[in-house]
Each structure stands twice: as structure tokens, then as C-alpha cells.
Amino acid sequence: MLSPTAERPTGPTAKKTAKTGPATPNPWARIAIGVFGGYITMTLLITASAALLPIHRSDAVVLGLLVGGLIYTLLFIHVFAVDSWKIALRDLGGLSAVSALIILIARGISGS
Amino acid sequence: MKSLRQSMSWMHTWTGLLLGWILYFMFLTGSAGYYDTEIDRWMKPEQPAPVDITGDGSALFQMGIDYASAQAPQADSYFVIVPTNRTYSPYVSVGWQGTDEGGERVSGRAQLTADGQIVPDPRDTGGGQSLYQMHWTFHYIPRALGEFIAGLAAFFMFAAILSGIITHKKIIADFFTLRLSKGQRSWLDSHNVLSVMTLPYQIMITYSGLLFVGTLFFAPIIVAQYGVSEDARDALIEEVFGIGDEPERTGEAMDLTPIAPLIVEARKSFPNEPVSRLTVTNPGDATAHIQVFGTISEAIQRKAPSVTFNGVTGERLEEYPRGIASALDVIDTFEGLHEALFAGPILRVLFFLSGLLGGGMVATGLVLWTKKRRQKLSPGMSASKSLLVIERLNVGVVAGLPLGIAAYFWANRLLPLNLAGRADWEIHVIFLTWAAALTHSLIRGPKNAWVEQLAAAAALFILIPILNALTTDIHLGNTLPLPGRPGDWVLAGVDLWMVIIGAGIAYAARIASQKTQASPAAAKRTPSARRGRPLPPPQLAE
Numbered sequence: 001m002l003s004p005t006a007e008r009p010t011g012p013t014a015k016k017t018a019k020t021g022p023a024t025p026n027p028w029a030r031i032a033i034g035v036f037g038g039y040i041t042m043t044l045l046i047t048a049s050a051a052l053l054p055i056h057r058s059d060a061v062v063l064g065l066l067v068g069g070l071i072y073t074l075l076f077i078h079v080f081a082v083d084s085w086k087i088a089l090r091d092l093g094g095l096s097a098v099s100a101l102i103i104l105i106a107r108g109i110s111g112s
Numbered sequence: 113m114k115s116l117r118q119s120m121s122w123m124h125t126w127t128g129l130l131l132g133w134i135l136y137f138m139f140l141t142g143s144a145g146y147y148d149t150e151i152d153r154w155m156k157p158e159q160p161a162p163v164d165i166t167g168d169g170s171a172l173f174q175m176g177i178d179y180a181s182a183q184a185p186q187a188d189s190y191f192v193i194v195p196t197n198r199t200y201s202p203y204v205s206v207g208w209q210g211t212d213e214g215g216e217r218v219s220g221r222a223q224l225t226a227d228g229q230i231v232p233d234p235r236d237t238g239g240g241q242s243l244y245q246m247h248w249t250f251h252y253i254p255r256a257l258g259e260f261i262a263g264l265a266a267f268f269m270f271a272a273i274l275s276g277i278i279t280h281k282k283i284i285a286d287f288f289t290l291r292l293s294k295g296q297r298s299w300l301d302s303h304n305v306l307s308v309m310t311l312p313y314q315i316m317i318t319y320s321g322l323l324f325v326g327t328l329f330f331a332p333i334i335v336a337q338y339g340v341s342e343d344a345r346d347a348l349i350e351e352v353f354g355i356g357d358e359p360e361r362t363g364e365a366m367d368l369t370p371i372a373p374l375i376v377e378a379r380k381s382f383p384n385e386p387v388s389r390l391t392v393t394n395p396g397d398a399t400a401h402i403q404v405f406g407t408i409s410e411a412i413q414r415k416a417p418s419v420t421f422n423g424v425t426g427e428r429l430e431e432y433p434r435g436i437a438s439a440l441d442v443i444d445t446f447e448g449l450h451e452a453l454f455a456g457p458i459l460r461v462l463f464f465l466s467g468l469l470g471g472g473m474v475a476t477g478l479v480l481w482t483k484k485r486r487q488k489l490s491p492g493m494s495a496s497k498s499l500l501v502i503e504r505l506n507v508g509v510v511a512g513l514p515l516g517i518a519a520y521f522w523a524n525r526l527l528p529l530n531l532a533g534r535a536d537w538e539i540h541v542i543f544l545t546w547a548a549a550l551t552h553s554l555i556r557g558p559k560n561a562w563v564e565q566l567a568a569a570a571a572l573f574i575l576i577p578i579l580n581a582l583t584t585d586i587h588l589g590n591t592l593p594l595p596g597r598p599g600d601w602v603l604a605g606v607d608l609w610m611v612i613i614g615a616g617i618a619y620a621a622r623i624a625s626q627k628t629q630a631s632p633a634a635a636k637r638t639p640s641a642r643r644g645r646p647l648p649p650p651q652l653a654e
Contacts, residue, residue: 027126035264047336057337058351062439064333069322073271080123080275081116103336 030088034079037092042072044099051106120275127272128477131265133509136474138265140513142247142317143467144240146452146460147606149198151240154606155524157584158234162195162202163226165386168379169194170372173390175228176206177371181395184208184220188358190392198602199409199453200388203231236534237524243517248325251539256328263329266321273314276307283308296483303476306469313466314473320450323443352440354432364398369426371402378404378419381431385410385417392423400424409453415444475510482506504553504561511565512549514617516542518572521610525583559628566621573614577607 046068050060079088128135144151153159165172176192184190187210195202207221223231242251248262249255277283290301307314327334338344349355375387389405400423408416418432448454452463482503489495495503523541527534553561581587586603593599 027122030123031126031130043330043332043336046333050337056351058348059439061334061337061348061352062443064337065323065326065330066439066443068326068330068333069267069270069319072267073274076267076271077120077123077274081119 029085030079033085033088033092034076037089037096038072038075038079041075041092041096041099042068044096044103045071048099048102048106051103117279117281120278124272124275124279125481127268127275128474129481131268132474132478132481133505134261134265135269136471136478136509137250137513138247138262138321139467139471139474140517141243143464143471144517145244145247146455146464146467147609148240148244149200149202150602150606151243153202154580154586154603155237155239155521156234157586159202159231160225163204165194165196168372168375169196169387170375172204172226173371173375173387175224176204177368177392177395179222179224179228180206180208180392181368183222184210184218185396186210188361188394190395191389193389194387196386196388196407197409199407235524235529236531238520238535238538242535242539243520246539248321252543259325259328263322263325266318266325267329270315270318270322273307273311273318277311280304280308296480296487299476299480299483303473303480306473306476310466310469310473313463314470316446316449317467317470320446323446324450326443358393359399359401361394361397362399365396366398366400366424368392368395368400368402368423369421374402374404374419374421374426377421377426377428378406381419381433382406382410382417388416395423398424401429412448412454413441413445414448414451414453415441478506478510501554503558505550507558507561507565508546508550508553511562511569512546512553514613515549515565515569515572516544516546518569518576518610518614519545521576522572522579525579559624562624563621563628566617566624570614570618570621573610573617576610576614580607 046060046064050057050064053060055063075092078091079085082088082091153162163172172194173192176194177190180187180190180192187208189209191205191207193200193205195204201223203223203225205221205223207219209217209219212218225231245251249258250261251258253261290298290305292298294301322329334348338348350357371390374390378387385406387404388407391403391405392400393403394400401420402423403418403420405416405418408414410416420429420431421427422429452460455463482499485499486495520538520542523538527537527541531537549561549565552565556564577588581589586600588604588607591600591604591607593601593604
């Protein structure tokens with residue numbers, strides 16, 4: 001049975017693989033991106049949101065703790081939902097970069 | 113491109129598999145935690161009868177304050193807790209903290225009976241607390257590492273739950289579908305039924321578990337706002353939890369005000385619940401203040417209301433209300449649901465059973481993973497070594513852990529009372545038994561190991577009341593309430609639960625035994641029967 005998220009076979013081995021069956025599913029890249037990439041992205045996303053929202057830092061922490069697990073899980077699910085781990089890496093990297101930029105700008109403006 | 117449902121099925125399999133064994137351990141030991149204080153009492157049979165509270169407990173509080181001030185007149189703080197319900201120790205707990213003349217921190221605590229006698233030290237035992245706490249500390253590793261692993265396991269579990277929900281096309285139908293004696297299909301149905309039946313509980317317990325270890329697991333969120341310095345830590349505690357510095361002593365000696373009027377006054381703020389705890393800061397000084405608390409387990413929210421008084425004049429200073437008012441209150445509510453301190457006897461049973469069913473859900477998922485791989489093998493093809501090992505270890509993990517927990521109760525009664533490190537040895541017995549079960553399953557193979565280990569666990573659990581009767585006076589003959597005798601439902605309940613759990617495991621052993629006996633005949637009739645029928649996607653998609 002074809003793994004639902006097995007990466008599409010490409011290159012010289014594609015024809016052979018297509019004839020003989022599915023590519024071996026390799027969950028490790030997605031698990032690594034989901035666990036580590038998701039964690040970094042979640043932290044940056046929450047920190048950036050705190051920088052944008054007019055809330056006290058104590059409220060930012062408590063809200064972050066409250067929704068952190070949910071955001072982390074949704075990012076993790078996204079990593080498994082897309083076609084390849086490269087797309088997942090691109091999405092998480094992009095989101096992290098935008099969040100980091102917002103944090104830097106906000107901290108630059110506030111001088112902290 | 114594959115559908116989202118198929119992707120989630122694949123993710124569900126891997127997230128469940130990666131930390132499945134740890135999650136199973138967390139579910140079973142965590143479920144025992146719903147009866148932690150009851151197990152504590154059962155494991156300390158030498159202790160006297162619990163304190164019975166009369167009135168508002170002010171006499172007990174005053175007794176505790178007097179005892180603490182006699183033991184540690186120079187202490188910086190005292191606390192007194194009275195046993196208003198099962199959440200607390202069954203005696204009057206008194207504690208104190210301070211610094212000695214050399215500047216070293218000193219502290220002490222004692223438990224008192226209603227007439228002020230010190231409760232003698234019971235046998236050295238881990239009790240229900242050790243069993244409960246190991247579901248997130250894992251006992252043998254540093255606490256912070258344990259909490260981090262627990263957080264990671266909770267995260268994987270939450271991801272597995274969400275992906276499991278997405279995977280199901282017919283979640284309602286799955287609730288009512290259980291086809292027995294159908295090989296792999298039966299395992300899948302069992303997994304689905306156990307999951308869907310307790311789904312709200314599983315979502316709540318997983319996310320609230322993640323919140324419990326949130327300050328460690330999501331530490332970068334805190335660091336991003338506060339930094340990592342000592343001052344930052346103090347600022348965090350003050351701003352988030354509202355705990356500020358204690359007032360400095362003036363050195364002016366003043367007597368504490370009587371406690372009884374303060375309790376009456378405090379209960380005007382929380383009339384529907386008893387006062388369970390009070391703390392005294394700077395006792396004997398002009399800056400003394402007394403904080404009187406309600407009961408943490410009175411409401412779902414894991415927070416006790418309190419009123420603070422001037423410790424000399426008795427003047428009301430501030431009030432700490434309970435109410436849904438902030439994100440922190442939402443977290444407290446989740447944590448309250450997780451611990452279920454508020455639950456009465458019937459709701460507590462449901463929490464306990466839901467926890468056990470959660471363990472069953474993980475266990476059936478683990479077995480299903482190996483069944484699927486068996487089913488994929490072509491006729492005549494032998495299983496890989498890794499599959500064989502995982503199949504056997506699954507038995508050792510799933511059947512061996514209840515065996516270890518039963519052995520824990522036996523160890524409490526049978527280990528010599530003067531054994532050095534006795535409480536630790538009780539815990540060692542759990543893991544040594546579990547290790548023996550893993551070894552046994554590797555040697556005997558899954559079919560034999562299922563039957564033998566489940567039968568052994570059932571026997572150990574069912575025989576616990578008899579062992580109890582042979583070694584202590586708190587057996588069913590004395591604790592079961594009878595006409596004209598109040599008995600002690602807490603102690604009797606632990607014994608009765610052991611029999612019920614043992615009977616449940618015995619039933620599982622019987623089913624495993626029937627399968628083992630039927631299996632060769634079935635295999636003879638249809639060689640492919642053992643592998644089961646192929647299932648349509650998405651359930652089998654990986």
C-alpha cells in the first residue's frame with residue numbers, strides 16, 4: 001500500500017520505483033522538522049504576537065503558555081499534511097523569518 | 113497528492129508509536145494518582161484513625177499554631193493544614209521555616225492528632241504519592257528532564273488525538289462498532305472504541321498535562337519576555353503569580369491575634385467551603401500577617417480563595433478571589449480538571465476508568481501497529497527481527513506494567529520494615545518486575561507471554577486483600593462497613609479496587625488464553641487467517 005505522504009519518486013529511479021511499488025516512507029525528516037522547527041516557529045510566532053499586541057508581558061507569557069501547545073500541534077500537523085518535507089521546511093522557515101523580523105522591528109522601536 | 117485524511121493517518125501511526133510505551137506508563141500510573149491519598153493511607157497501616165473535624169476547625173488551627181510557635185519561636189513562617197477532605201493529609205499538618213543563627217535555612221514539619229499528639233512515623237513507603245508522581249517525573253531521572261519528557265509525550269499524544277480525529281470518516285459509527293474475534297479488525301475496533309468513548313477526557317488530560325509542565329516545556333516563551341537573570345525570575349513570579357517579597361521584620365515583639373475570629377471573618381468571603389489552610393508570616397513580630405485559605409478542591413479551578421489579615425490586630429488586609437478572569441484562570445481550570453481534586457466518589461471512579469481506558473487505547477494502538485505489519489507479510493515470508501522484538505516487548509510493556517504495580521503493593525507489605533531505603537526499594541520492585549516481564553516476553557514469545565503475564569498480574573491483584581489480612585489489621589474484616597459498625601470505606605475501597613482490577617485482568621487473560629488455543633486450529637484451516645483480512649484505507653494507510 002502506498003504511503004499517503006511518501007515523497008514522490010523523481011530522477012533516474014522514478015520509473016523503477018513506480019513500477020515496483022511505493023517509495024519507502026521516511027517519517028524522520030518530517031518528525032524532526034515538526035518537533036524542532038515547529039517549536040522554534042511557535043516560540044517566534046508567540047513572541048512576535050506579544051510584540052504586536054498591546055498587552056503586558058505577564059499576560060503575554062500566560063497567553064503564550066496557554067496557546068503554545070495548540071499552535072505547536074497545528075504546525076506539527078501542517079508538516080505532515082503537505083506534499084513533501086521541503087515544503088514544510090519552507091513554510092516553517094518563512095513563518096519564523098517573518099516573526100523574527102517583527103520581533104526585531106518591535107524591539108528596535110521600543111529600544112529594548 | 114494524497115488526501116489530508118491519509119496524511120493524518122500516517123502521522124497518527126508514527127506519533128503514537130514513537131512515545132507509545134511512555135504514554136502507556138503515564139496513563140496507568142497517572143490513573144493511580146486519582147486515589148493517591150487513599151493509597152497513602154493503605155500503605156501506612158500503623159497510622160492512627162484520621163482526624164475528625166468538628167465545627168469550623170478553628171481549635172485545630174490554634175493547636176497547630178501553638179505547636180509551631182513552641183517548636184520554632186524564631187521561625188519566619190508557619191503553616192497549618194487541617195483535613196477538610198481527601199486532598200489533604202488525614203491529620204493536622206504543621207510546618208515552619210526560618211533561618212538559624214548561622215544564616216542557614218531551617219525547616220520542620222509534624223503531623224498531629226486531634227488531641228495534639230504527634231502521629232508516629234509510619235513505615236518508610238513511597239505510598240500513593242510516589243506512584244502518582246512517577247507519571248511525570250519517571251522517578252530515576254532528574255525531575256526537569258522527566259517533566260520535559262512528559263511534555264513531549266503529551267504533545268505527541270495531542271497531535272495523535274487531533275490526527276486521529278481527522279482520520280476518522282465515521283467517528284459516531286466507530287463509537288458503536290466492535291467486531292470481536294476478527295483478528296486485526298478487532299484490534300482496530302477496540303482502539304477506535306476506546307479512543308472515541310473517552311475522547312473529551314483524552315483531549316482534556318493531554319492538553320492540561322502539557323500546561324502543567326508549560327513553564328519548563330515552553331521556557332523560551334518566558335525567556336523572550338523576561339530574560340534569564342535572577343531579577344527576571346523574581347519579576348516573573350511577582351507579575352504572573354502575584355507573589356511578592358515578604359515584609360521585613362521590625363524586631364518589635366507582638367503576640368499573634370487569636371485564630372478563631374479570623375476564620376469566621378474569612379468564611380464571609382467563601383461561605384460555601386471550609387477553611388483548609390492558613391499561613392503565618394513573621395509570627396511574633398509587629399509585621400505579622402495571617403493568610404486564611406479556602407479549599408483547593410472545592411471547585412474545578414485549581415485555586416483556593418484566601419483572605420489576608422494583620423497578624424496582630426486581626427484587620428482584614430486583602431482578598432484573593434476565585435473567578436474566571438484571566439488566561440491564568442483558564443490554565444488553573446485546565447489543571448484542576450487534570451487532577452480532579454474536586455471530584456466526588458462517583459466522578460472520581462469515572463476519571464479513574466477514563467485513565468485506564470486511555471492506557472487501553474495506547475496499548476491497542478501499539479498492538480495494532482505490529483498486527484498491521486504482520487498482515488503485510490506475503491505468504492511464507494517471515495517477520496523481520498525488529499518486528500518480532502517489538503511484538504514481544506509490547507507484551508512485556510502492556511502486561512508487565514500492571515504486574516509491576518501489583519508487585520508495588522506486595523512490596524509495601526512484605527519488605528522488612530527496617531530495610532534501609534525501603535521506600536526506594538518499593539519503587540525498585542515495580543521496575544524490576546517490569547524488567548522481568550520484558551525478559552519473560554522475549555523468551556516466551558507473545559502468545560504465551562500474554563496469557564502468563566496477565567494471569568500473574570490478575571493473581572497478584574486479587575490476592576492483595578488476603579495479603580493485607582495476613583500482615584495488618586486494616587483488612588476487609590475490620591474496614592468493611594457493617595450494620596452497627598461504620599468501618600472505613602477508604603481502606604476497604606483500596607482492597608475492593610484491587611479485586612475489581614484483578615478480575616478485569618483475569619478476564620483479559622482468559623480471552624488471551626482462548627485466542628492462543630484457537631489460533632493453531634484456525635491457522636490450519638486457513639493459512640491466511642492469522643494475518644487477517646486487508647482493510648480499506650484510510651485506517652490502514654501508513
